[in-house]
Amino acid sequence: MIAEQPVGAGTFTDMADRAGLKQKGMYTMREVSIATGVPYSTVRDERDCGRLKGFLPEGRKQGWLFKPEWVDEWIEGGTR
Numbered sequence: 001m002i003a004e005q006p007v008g009a010g011t012f013t014d015m016a017d018r019a020g021l022k023q024k025g026m027y028t029m030r031e032v033s034i035a036t037g038v039p040y041s042t043v044r045d046e047r048d049c050g051r052l053k054g055f056l057p058e059g060r061k062q063g064w065l066f067k068p069e070w071v072d073e074w075i076e077g078g079t080r
Contacts, residue, residue, distance in 0.1 A: 012027075012036070012071035012072050013068045015035040016068070021035055026065040026066060026067055028063070028064070028065060029054075029066070032052075032066050047064060051077065052071070053070040054070070
């Protein structure tokens, strides 16, 4: 018998797929929150503290973007 993975297990891409998000190269902070189940404010705080790597396109003051592998690294490192 094969044990089922917990809902939160797997890569960020797996989580995004289960959350009904389209696969793409970068995700918004809101999408990271939806896919991981981590509150938006926590995702923002983790990015602000530098624990979650993000990218802010040139000329923008908001609208951070996150690569799936960056979210995977953050999850592997343990969220707070």
